[in-house]
Amino acid sequence: MSTAAPATAFDTRTRILHLAEELLLARGFNAFSYQHIAKELGVKPAAIHYHYPSKEELGAAIIQRQQRRLRKWRDLPRVTELTPPQQLDALLDVYRHRAAHGPQVCLFGALAADFLTLPAVMQQELRTFSGELTHWLAGVLAAGRADGSLQFSGHPFSKAAQVLTTLAGSLQVARVHGEEQFHYILRQLRTELLPTREA
Amino acid sequence: MSTAAPATAFDTRTRILHLAEELLLARGFNAFSYQHIAKELGVKPAAIHYHYPSKEELGAAIIQRQQRRLRKWRDLPRVTELTPPQQLDALLDVYRHRAAHGPQVCLFGALAADFLTLPAVMQQELRTFSGELTHWLAGVLAAGRADGSLQFSGHPFSKAAQVLTTLAGSLQVARVHGEEQFHYILRQLRTELLPTREA
DNA sequence: AAACATACTTACTTATTAGTAAGTAAGCAA
């Protein structure tokens, strides 16, 4: 067959990655262990090591998968064909979804606090991931301002960095103060970016 | 004497608290240990337990001290007598200072990611601390908009939450992407809040 | 059927964690 691995292997590998990601976003990198994953999966911790020999590799795999997801999502016709305000809303929906589930924080918000304790490989992957997301949003914002569908001052890149920073922080706020606070912040963000219609 | 404890006791207790705070802001709550503090202080880990029996108490003491600092700072005549834009700048200076040293993140940014793993006492203290800071800033923003020295849309409380969220996030960004990115975000924030002079 | 790879388990090591209990040196108080 042309598949890289047998079906069972693929399943377990994926389930490990999925669980590890959930645990990472819920507890941070230093507060989840192979035991947590193993127990939830009904296997022994050594089985996790078989698929991901070190925690560093597991962590890097989580970032890489999010990176692949971002690229895939960003390049979807369903997304590329949207207007800039619609693309912004599509991005906000990702965060709204996280806020409603847990609340989960985003990958950046989960790893940035522990950043200095992360293996160098993970630090670099997080930089790349975050940089690419910011670059994409900067493009959306620039296009939106050019066609008059979005408003803001300053450079698109600065504004994109500010917006993403606020979004990452807003999920942390949701965790501490509840989902309502999160929506206040998002409404504030959205209102400021969308031009007021003078009807 | 009227002092609560002998000079030596006070010194060590304070030095522990200071070091613990540094380690907390640098590594997160789950990635620093009594050993780290003890080694840096030149004592045995058990000595730390003598002053702060449990990590939960040590963590709570850190938040409580920041809470006291906030109240003291906020009520300083030097601060209360400033105009709203000056008060905002005074707040931003606190974050600028952190960004230039380390960069350190803020207490909220350090604890929010690990929030679900924190002892209940610390969760509650962080909520109180963060809530009080937001309340203060909301007052500053409301006063500033009332006298025309600050501009923003929406409720002062929502805007305050958004600003503080962005500030917390911006220090995490500084850690990942460098101090320059932090200043981009802060300039963006400041520019939007200060009315453009029509000279 | 023999050989091999996959996906594990069992059993282990080494390191680190928070926390405790008992002992001790130094200083102050009665």
Add this chain to the structure above:
DNA sequence: TTGCTTACTTACTAATAAGTAAGTATGTTT
């Protein structure tokens, strides 16, 4: 000088961590 408090150290426990080595059952390939 006797006793008490402060501020520790020494020596420990129990739990948990990441990671490894060797064994094993279940296939698949040849």
